[in-house]
Amino acid sequence: MIFGFYAAAAAMVVVALALVLVPMIRHARDEGRQRQVFMLALVITLLIPLCTVGLYLTVGTPVALNGVPKQTPINIDQAIAELQQHLKDKPDDVQGWQLLAQTYSQMHKTANARDAYGKVLALDPNNTAAMVGWAEADSIERHDHMIDGHALELLERSVQLEPDNQRGLWLLGISRFQHGRYDDALTAWRQLQPLLEPGSKVAQAVAEQIAVAQARAGGAMQPATPESAPNGPALDIEVSIAPALQDKLATGDVLFVYARAEQGPPMPLAVAKLTPGTWPIHVTLTDAMAMAPQMKLSSASRVFVGARISKSGQATAQSGDLEGDAGVVDVASKTPIKITLDKVH
Template sequence: MMSLGADQMTLVPMVLAAILLALATAFCLLWPLRGGMAVTGRSAQALSKQIYHERLAELNADHMASRITAETYAALKLELDRGLLADNQQVADQSSRPLKVGGLALALLLIVPVASVALWLGVFLSPGLAKDTHNAERLAPTIDKLLAGQDMAEQSPDASLPDFMRALQRRVQADPHNGEGWLTLGLGFMQAREFGPAKEALARAVELSPSDIQVAMTYVQASIMSQQGAMDSLAANLLNGILQREPDHQGALLMLGMGSLRAGDNATALAVLTKLRALRAAMPAAEADSAADQRIAGLIAEAGSAGEVTAAADTLYRIEVTLAPELARAIPADATLFIFAREPAGMPMPIAAVGQPVAQFPMSIALNDRHSLNSARLLSSFADVVISARISTSGDATGPGWQAVAVPVQKASDQIVRLRISEKVEAR
């Protein structure tokens, strides 16, 4: 007896389900066409004959009792005979129709299974899907070991990264509440340098394992890599949470320093990276890593030089943002604060803009030429600007949130620009 392979055994339930579905569909189509019209026609013929005999008996009784004349009797009986003949002709016409319905039923009985098989062969057994199904079965033991944290030495040598990723995606979709599966999927996407999908998978892993530092750090890394060094609000909140629990976590300090530097917060970057360098200097010589130390030194130098430029340019506009007391509980933790500088009367496009995660109010921001959106339109080249502030709940500068009343400012003014967030706005 011929035995079925593993892949064929996997397809057996699907094939049986397809056959049953085709038969059920054919039954639903054929049931209304099962010949009910013929049955209805025979019932109508019998009823017509019964009415004819009853009316004929009444006519005979009236004629025998001399209630109607012979001429009237003959006329009424002729009309009654004609009615019976017309009813019989109508039933005969209707009785011929089930032959056509039967042909339609036979056609449907043949077409539905054939169309189902054609659909199965053309779509569900397409070469691409069949290959994915085969890969999923072939790599299942490897994925099981990977998710269990075991040795992957038995991984198939011919398994490419795309094949492995598709098989892993199938497994994660089958068990969407497995945080380890989402983490592994995110790491795989990062290895393939697909940082967008990696970030989405790792965000789900963070949601399922909010207290896992490894998951949080992996998401932060994916966030920084997908945004050319910048951090989103979730990454910043995760780093702050890690450092509250472990103030000397070197990985979190490095990520926070890099993210702050790319966001233009040089003071925070310099403080965090300086602390990190001190922690590494206190480590035993056996644990020293000269390459890492040189990288940190380079980041500190970058933050320091940028800080000097910023300090010289900070005299442009110093901004303090406060929040209306009634909004204190309404602002979500992952909201973003945006500061804009625009021409008093000109293009709606801002001259300069800066965005950063919402922190403790009041918030102080320095706006300078480094925040200019166009090198041909530097902030310092405008004598007068209008400065505004907006809190976005979506992380998008045009998203819904709250805003402050814009304030016109002259460049020569040394006063702090004070903005108060108080007005709710919808998305632009």
């Protein structure tokens, strides 16, 4: 690189001198002053290159001749490793922990994100962004995607501290909806509505979910009819119980009938919560029975359909629950689906 530069520079100097000196010498020869002009040309030939080199070394940038060194791009793992090392040295850096949590969230490493948000809350208990982030990461990490317990407490507190926290209000409404508290869900989402840009996709999604909650308010997950969702799928399900398990039924038992995607997260796309009575029990699952607006029956082509008698009253399966399923069926199916509760969890 350096040799090529100097060679090119020398060639340019030679050419420039030739263009100046050759006509000068010819003119001097014609006038009989060849010796004097030759000496002058010799001085110019030696002096100009030396001055050029000296001037470049004085005010130029010789190191630039080596080229600009290539910078090795840093990847996300290196960036996280450096941030983690920084946090080891300065464990009280709230912004650093929050950046790490947000990075993990973007990478879908929800368990790591939840831990990092926990560090933020340990340092700054009133950090509403960390409260909402922890609750969201926790719900994604759970196999049933429920928002309850500590996550629900954090969401409620975040909204108390920051009433216009849009993400907090949205998730708080989802949590209340999941637990059948439709009026409370409506309160959260109606508080959220004025904060959204009119006509935006988010505003439309909230409006749709408000309509679903309104339709179900006071119904405590009562069976929906096909007319409640005329433009969507409707799975007619008949649930019975095996004679051998009849004596395991008890007062307070709750029947959950659900459909979840054949592949993907285990969160139900539709679920009905019923009080067992006369068998068989009939129910129709529709889009109106979704637990979240983005995850409903019409979002899948095939679903796994099952039913469970919960002894605790909770949606999450526990030891002693009675279960049965109809396997995977087509969402567009119009044929009645029969399920027999014949297993003990």
